[in-house]
Amino acid sequence: MLKYFLCLLILVAQSLVASGFQNPIKATDGSDPFVVYHDGYYYLTTTTWTNIKITRATTIAGLKTASPKTIWTDSTSSRCCNMWAPEIHWQAKEGSWYIYYSAGTSGTFDNQQTHALKSSSTNIWDSTWSYASRIAIPNRDVWAIDSTVLVLGTTRYLVYSSWDGSNQCLYISKMNSATSVGNTVKISTPTYSWEKVGANVNEGPAAIYHGGRTWIVYSASNCAGTGYTLGRLELTGSDPLNANSWTKYANPIFVSGNGNYQPGHNGFFLSPSGNQIWNVYHANAVTPGTCDGQRRTMIQQVNWNSDGTPNLGSPRSLSDNVSEPV
Numbered sequence: 589m590l591k592y593f594l595c596l597l598i599l600v601a602q603s604l605v606a607s608g609f610q611n612p613i614k615a616t617d618g619s620d621p622f623v624v625y626h627d628g629y630y631y632l633t634t635t636t637w638t639n640i641k642i643t644r645a646t647t648i649a650g651l652k653t654a655s656p657k658t659i660w661t662d663s664t665s666s667r668c669c670n671m672w673a674p675e676i677h678w679q680a681k682e683g684s685w686y687i688y689y690s691a692g693t694s695g696t697f698d699n700q701q702t703h704a705l706k707s708s709s710t711n712i713w714d715s716t717w718s719y720a721s722r723i724a725i726p727n728r729d730v731w732a733i734d735s736t737v738l739v740l741g742t743t744r745y746l747v748y749s750s751w752d753g754s755n756q757c758l759y760i761s762k763m764n765s766a767t768s769v770g771n772t773v774k775i776s777t778p779t780y781s782w783e784k785v786g787a788n789v790n791e792g793p794a795a796i797y798h799g800g801r802t803w804i805v806y807s808a809s810n811c812a813g814t815g816y817t818l819g820r821l822e823l824t825g826s827d828p829l830n831a832n833s834w835t836k837y838a839n840p841i842f843v844s845g846n847g848n849y850q851p852g853h854n855g856f857f858l859s860p861s862g863n864q865i866w867n868v869y870h871a872n873a874v875t876p877g878t879c880d881g882q883r884r885t886m887i888q889q890v891n892w893n894s895d896g897t898p899n900l901g902s903p904r905s906l907s908d909n910v911s912e913p914v
């Protein structure tokens with residue numbers, strides 16, 4: 589009898605542990621994270637610099653111990669190196685998954701551009717991935733990193749970061765297909781002091797939708813140092829390709845806290861029910877921070893303010909027990 593009782597106790601304890609997780613999800617090599625939930629699995633990508641890896645698990649806790657699978661390496665000199673910020677997006681029109689990432693030539697970051705891989709099937713994990721295309725911007729085919737996809741109704745937009753003089757800015761282009769875009773428009777320049785710590789930077793855009801409203805959350809300031817933080821734009825006009833349609837909020841939305849410094853380069857993903865939005869981001873364990881593999885991947889839920897705007901809270905303490913998304 590006692591034996592059964594102890595077994596039961598262990599089972600209950602295990603299920604309690606299994607229903608939650610503690611950060612970080614990746615203690616190192618956790619930079620520029622992105623997560624998508626599909627058909628029972630979370631898929632996580634981060635920057636590894638030399639290849640593209642996917643980690644998958646049925647729970648967030650499971651992502652901590654799952655073995656990543658290397659799905660892409662490339663010796664083509666124009667895109668061999670500095671593979672940054674891969675994001676996995678479903679493109680319904682093409683009926684395939686695409687991974688958008690930044691890459692360039694060896695020994696310099698000056699030739700970084702956006703590239704896309706295409707899945708061989710609708711299954712992210714079982715697919716083989718083939719090189720689809722470089723995303724060439726017709727009116728401004730220069731340095732372009734951190735591409736993400738913004739979807740409004742049936743129209744897709746590519747949002748990314750590019751240099752304009754001494755400013756690293758956000759740009760948007762309409763997507764004609766998963767791999768071709770129209771002319772680009774600049775929608776955000778670093779202007780506030782919190783966007784100009786160490787360097788004038790807007791990068792790492794991530795779209796978030798709620799209650800009929802659309803925001804682009806982005807990373808501001810130099811990823812090294814003390815300033816990296818998240819800011820946001822809201823689509824307040826009707827045409828996303830008109831810079832005046834985007835309104836920047838005067839203050840950052842997510843700053844250092846609870847032992848996590850320079851939180852940034854985030855992504856948003858839906859919970860299994862589709863009813864919750866979660867934030868995946870990286871943070872430094874020390875300050876000033878670095879732009880390398882020391883950054884850790886963190887995950888926590890997005891909440892909403894009474895005025896309908898997103899509330900990202902503070903970076904959670906590593907000792908917090910976080911419930912799994914539902």
Ligand SMILES: *[C@@H]1O[C@H](CO)[C@@H](O)[C@H](O)[C@H]1NC(C)=O
Pocket residue numbers: 907908909
């Ligand atoms: C998280 O759970 C562990 C194990 O039950 C516990 O020791 C710890 O105090 C919890 N952390 C917090 C912040 O409640």
